[in-house]
Amino acid sequence: MLTGAGAGASLVAVTPAPAAAQQSADTLQQVRNRGELRIGTPPGEPWFFKDQRSGEWKGIGWGAGVALAEELGVKPVAVETTWGTAVAGLQAGQFDVLFAMDATPQRALAVDFPVQPMFYYALGILARDGLAAKSWSDLDKPDVRIGVVLGTSPDRELTVRLTNAKLERFPNIDEVGAAFVSGRVDAVSLFHPALVMLRSRVKRGTVLLPDPIRAASTSAGVRRDVDKSWRDWVGIAIQSLYESGRIQKIYEEFLAFRGIDPKDAPALVREQWSRT
Structure with a gap:
């Protein structure tokens, strides 16, 4: 996703596609003729995960690709890439689609995005036991320490929203997770799919979406x-x-595969958030 939805998002140079590079061929017809849907698969849970034992891909992005391949009556094929080279890979025609890619103004200079959303995620927290966090105002207190990944959307958002809480900034998710485990922070703020995966690793805390939901x-x-x-x-x-x-x-199928109870994870369907 690479916009702060999980870890600190690195800045990637995007080159606008010149007119000559904009393919005139119909990608939809190419997919049908080829009999394959080539899906870009940059590793990163819960979007794309390669099972090293079986070699099979899993995750939200891969599952969506399989579903679309079924609709087209073609075979889904994984094309390994990285978030840093994904835009260039699309421009070069290395794969046909990359799911769970956030549309940004910079990326939109180079590749296309459907107007329809694939799913939603929300800014949330992984809270220590006993920490009240029904609303963001519950957290805006001098004695509340919140860990964020430096430079990400949560860092920028909470810097503005929480003027009294103490924000502790870390270079990556692993370090902010270690701070949570050691008790150096009372909560960690990320977008909720990343929080769910962090919770599964540290085996403690509760994932919450404080009001108002962002x-x-x-x-x-x-x-x-x-x-x-095709678009x-x-x-x-x-x-x-x-x-x-x-x-x-x-x-939910991916969460279960990773040993996470889906009932403990806020949904990707925002209409269900009031029920979490």
Whole structure:
């Protein structure tokens, strides 16, 4: 996702696609002719996870790709990439789509995004036992220490929102997690899918979404073609995954695979957040 949804997001140079590089071929027809949907798979839970024992890919992004391949009657094929090279990979036609990629103004200069959201995530906290956090104001106290990853969206958001709480900044998720385990911070703030994975590693605390909920959506990146049939179809398809509840099911299946009770994790469907 690479916008602070999980760890500290590195800044990636994006080169706008020149007109000559914008493929005139219909990607949708190419996928059908090839009989394969090539899915970019940058490692990072819960979006993409490669099981080293079986070699199989799992995760929300991979599951969405499998679902779209089923709709098209083609085979899903993983093309390994990184978040740092994903935009260039799309531009070069190395893969057809990358799911769970946030649409940003810089990326939109180079690749296309459907207008429909794939799912939503919210800014939340992993709170120590006994810490009251029904609202953000509950946390805005001088004796509350909150760990964030330096330079991420949560860091910027809470710097403005919480003027009394003590923010402790760390270079990455591993270090902020270690601070939580050692008791150096009372809570960790990240976007909630990353918090769920952190909770599974540290085996303590509760993932909460304080009011008012700060929500953001993610999408899918596709190569910029002159013909927009592929972009538009992907948008309709991911909207169907969201509205049917299948994207939530894919998420819950991955959590169960990683030994996490889905009941302990806020949903990706924002309409369900009031029930968490």
